[in-house]
Amino acid sequence: MSGIPFNNRAFELEADRQGRVVGLSALTPSQAGKLAERLAQIDPWKRLGQTPQAIEGVLRPPGPSAWSYLIRVEGKQAGVVVLRAPWLLGVYLNFFCVLPEYQGSGVGASVLRWLERESGRAFGNIWVCTSAFNKRAAAYYRSHGFARVAKLEDLIVEGEDELLMRKRI
Numbered sequence: 416m417s418g419i420p421f422n423n424r425a426f427e428l429e430a431d432r433q434g435r436v437v438g439l440s441a442l443t444p445s446q447a448g449k450l451a452e453r454l455a456q457i458d459p460w461k462r463l464g465q466t467p468q469a470i471e472g473v474l475r476p477p478g479p480s481a482w483s484y485l486i487r488v489e490g491k492q493a494g495v496v497v498l499r500a501p502w503l504l505g506v507y508l509n510f511f512c513v514l515p516e517y518q519g520s521g522v523g524a525s526v527l528r529w530l531e532r533e534s535g536r537a538f539g540n541i542w543v544c545t546s547a548f549n550k551r552a553a554a555y556y557r558s559h560g561f562a563r564v565a566k567l568e569d570l571i572v573e574g575e576d577e578l579l580m581r582k583r584i
């Protein structure tokens with residue numbers, strides 16, 4: 416296994432379907448705090464009752480084996496992606512959101528293609544958990560080559576299951 420491909424520098428990704436520049440930059444603590452307020456109002460985190468503080472805790476990962484990136488479209492804040500690696504001989508997509516006003520334009524696809532390219536240099540798997548009620552997200556990951564490998568009952572809150580999905584790369 417070669418070195419971890421992620422770091423704190425900025426990345427330029429493929430453009431979205433509107434030809435807009437998509438990029439990633441290391442998420443700052445102040446950006447994490449402001450974004451967490453917004454993300455707590457968006458499903459699946461809203462339905463799961465995740466507080467801004469809880470979300471901020473995920474967005475500001477401690478330690479050397481996690482990376483948080485702000486997703487930028489034409490330089491503007493368009494979402495966030497948090498990665499952990501190594502995780503089960505692969506990379507764990509710990510948090511992924513494209514803000515509603517940027518959804519459906521291929522920004523998420525650009526991020527997933529980048530993640531696969533970078534991960535493939537060192538790992539053979541990408542993992543993600545998605546809430547069972549979040550059927551659009553599960554379908555989205557399936558369309559990007561992920562397959563469900565387990566149902567994790569009551570993982571985040573009682574009565575809500577999470578689906579663990581895997582993409583072999």
Ligand SMILES: CC(C)(COP(=O)(O)OP(=O)(O)OC[C@H]1O[C@@H](n2cnc3c(N)ncnc32)[C@H](O)[C@@H]1OP(=O)(O)O)[C@@H](O)C(=O)NCCC(=O)NCCS
Binds near residue numbers: 458459524546551
């Ligand atoms: C899932 C998500 C990251 C995809 O990013 P995106 O930039 O909207 O995705 P793309 O533009 O590459 O692809 C759009 C596809 O996503 C699906 N999609 C659109 N809005 C969506 C939404 N709110 N939630 C899930 N999937 C959605 C559509 O099926 C669409 O399919 P199509 O291309 O065949 O029309 C983004 O929609 C999102 O952040 N959703 C809300 C939060 C979430 O569910 N995150 C995943 C938690 S594990």
